Amino acid sequence: MKLYGYWRSSASFRVRLALYLKELEFEYHPVHLVKDGGEQHTPEYRKLNPAGLVPTFVDDEVTLNQSLAIIEYLDERYKQHPLLPSATVDKARARALAYDLACELQPVTNLRVLKYLTGELNCSDEQRNDWIHHWVHQSFTAFEQRLTETAGDYCYGDSVTLADICLLPQVYNAERFKVPLDNYPTLVAVHDRLQQLTAVQQARPENQPDAQ
Amino acid sequence: MKLYGYWRSSASFRVRLALYLKELEFEYHPVHLVKDGGEQHTPEYRKLNPAGLVPTFVDDEVTLNQSLAIIEYLDERYKQHPLLPSATVDKARARALAYDLACELQPVTNLRVLKYLTGELNCSDEQRNDWIHHWVHQSFTAFEQRLTETAGDYCYGDSVTLADICLLPQVYNAERFKVPLDNYPTLVAVHDRLQQLTAVQQARPENQPDAQ
Numbered sequence: 305m306k307l308y309g310y311w312r313s314s315a316s317f318r319v320r321l322a323l324y325l326k327e328l329e330f331e332y333h334p335v336h337l338v339k340d341g342g343e344q345h346t347p348e349y350r351k352l353n354p355a356g357l358v359p360t361f362v363d364d365e366v367t368l369n370q371s372l373a374i375i376e377y378l379d380e381r382y383k384q385h386p387l388l389p390s391a392t393v394d395k396a397r398a399r400a401l402a403y404d405l406a407c408e409l410q411p412v413t414n415l416r417v418l419k420y421l422t423g424e425l426n427c428s429d430e431q432r433n434d435w436i437h438h439w440v441h442q443s444f445t446a447f448e449q450r451l452t453e454t455a456g457d458y459c460y461g462d463s464v465t466l467a468d469i470c471l472l473p474q475v476y477n478a479e480r481f482k483v484p485l486d487n488y489p490t491l492v493a494v495h496d497r498l499q500q501l502t503a504v505q506q507a508r509p510e511n512q513p514d515a516q
Numbered sequence: 517m518k519l520y521g522y523w524r525s526s527a528s529f530r531v532r533l534a535l536y537l538k539e540l541e542f543e544y545h546p547v548h549l550v551k552d553g554g555e556q557h558t559p560e561y562r563k564l565n566p567a568g569l570v571p572t573f574v575d576d577e578v579t580l581n582q583s584l585a586i587i588e589y590l591d592e593r594y595k596q597h598p599l600l601p602s603a604t605v606d607k608a609r610a611r612a613l614a615y616d617l618a619c620e621l622q623p624v625t626n627l628r629v630l631k632y633l634t635g636e637l638n639c640s641d642e643q644r645n646d647w648i649h650h651w652v653h654q655s656f657t658a659f660e661q662r663l664t665e666t667a668g669d670y671c672y673g674d675s676v677t678l679a680d681i682c683l684l685p686q687v688y689n690a691e692r693f694k695v696p697l698d699n700y701p702t703l704v705a706v707h708d709r710l711q712q713l714t715a716v717q718q719a720r721p722e723n724q725p726d727a728q
Binding site: 370434 | 566582608620632639647
C-alpha cells in the first residue's frame with residue numbers, strides 16, 4: 305500500500321489515522337503542497353489524481369482518492385479494528401458526525417480556499433483568521449452539542465470511529481490558528497483521550513518525515 | 517418517514533433523489549432558509565438539528581442529519597434500487613466521485629458561505645459570482661476527467677449511484693449561476709440522461725411545494 309500525502313493536510317492525516325488504527329503497513333510518499341508552486345500540480349501527480357489534491361492511495365491495482373472513500377474501503381476490505389459500528393443506525397450516526405466536520409468545516413478552511421481569500425479577494429491576515437475562527441466556532445458549537453448525546457470515551461461511544469478520525473485534524477488546525485476551545489469541553493476531553501493512542505501519535509502531522 | 521428540507525438546498529435535493537430513486541414514501545416538511553432570518557435557526561428546529569442545517573430525516577425512532585449519512589442509511593436498510601455498487605472497489609470509486617462534489621465543491625458555494633462573502637467580507641455580487649464560477653470550474657474540470665474513465669450511462673457505469681445524486685444539485689447550481697458547461701461534455705451527457713428519470717423530475721427543486 306502506498307499513501308501519497310502531505311504532513312499538514314487534514315485529509316492525508318485522516319488516512320494515516322485509519323491505516324495506523326487498523327495496523328496496516330504502508331509506504332508514505334510525501335507530496336509537497338507549497339514548494340515550487342505545489343508538487344500536486346505536476347503532470348506526474350495529476351495522472352494519479354486529476355484534481356491535484358492529496359491524498360491518493362494505492363493498494364495493488366486499486367488507486368483511490370478522497371480520504372473518506374479510502375477509509376471506507378480500508379474498513380470494508382480489512383476487518384481488524386473496525387472504524388464504524390456494525391448496526392445500521394449507529395453507523396449512520398457515526399458517519400453523520402464525521403460528515404459534520406468533513407463536509408462542513410474542513411472544505412471551507414483548507415489551503416486553497418485560504419489562498420483564494422488572501423489572493424483573489426485580497427483579504428488581510430486578520431480577515432483570513434476571522435474566517436477560520438468563524439467556521440471552527442460554528443462547527444464546534446454544533447458538534448459539542450451532538451457529542452453530549454453520542455460520546456463515550458470517543459465521539460461515538462467507546463470505540464474509535466470515522467468521527468474521531470475527522471475530529472483530530474480539525475482540532476490540530478484549530479490549535480494551529482489559535483482558536484480557543486474552552487466552550488467545547490466534551491470535544492476536548494475526547495481529543496485528549498485520542499492523543500493517548502499510539503496510532504494517533506504515529507499519524508500526527510509533526511511526526512511525519514516531511515514535517516517542517 | 518419525514519424529510520425536513522428546503523427546495524433549493526443541495527443536500528435536501530440529494531436526499532429527495534435517494535428517496536424517489538428507491539421508491540420510498542415520505543412526508544416533506546419545508547424549512548425556509550431565508551424567510552424571517554431562516555426557520556432553520558428556530559429553537560424547535562435546532563432540537564432536531566443543532567447545526568441549524570437542512571436536511572433532517574426521521575424514520576420511526578431514528579433522527580439523522582447529513583445527507584450522505586442519510587442516503588447510506590437508506591441504502592443499507594432498504595435494499596431496492598441500490599445506490600452503490602456491491603463490490604468493494606467499485607463502491608469506493610463511486611463514493612470518491614460523490615465526495616469529489618460533496619466534500620470539495622458544495623461546501624464552498626453554499627448559502628452561508630456566500631452570505632459571509634457578501635456580508636462580513638463585503639464582496640460585490642461580481643466577486644461572489646467569480647467565487648462560484650472559480651470553484652465550479654475547478655471541480656468540474658477534474659470531475660470531467662474522472663468521468664471519461666468511469667462513466668457509462670451515468671457517473672459510474674450504467675446504474676444511478678450516489679455520485680449522480682451528488683452531481684445533480686451541483687449542475688442545478690451551476691446553471692442557476694450561469695456557469696458555462698461547454699468544457700464538460702461527459703458530465704453534461706450524464707446529466708441529460710439523468711433528467712429523463714421520473715425520480716429525478718420528482719426530486720427537482722422547482723417541483724417541490726415550497727419552490728418559489
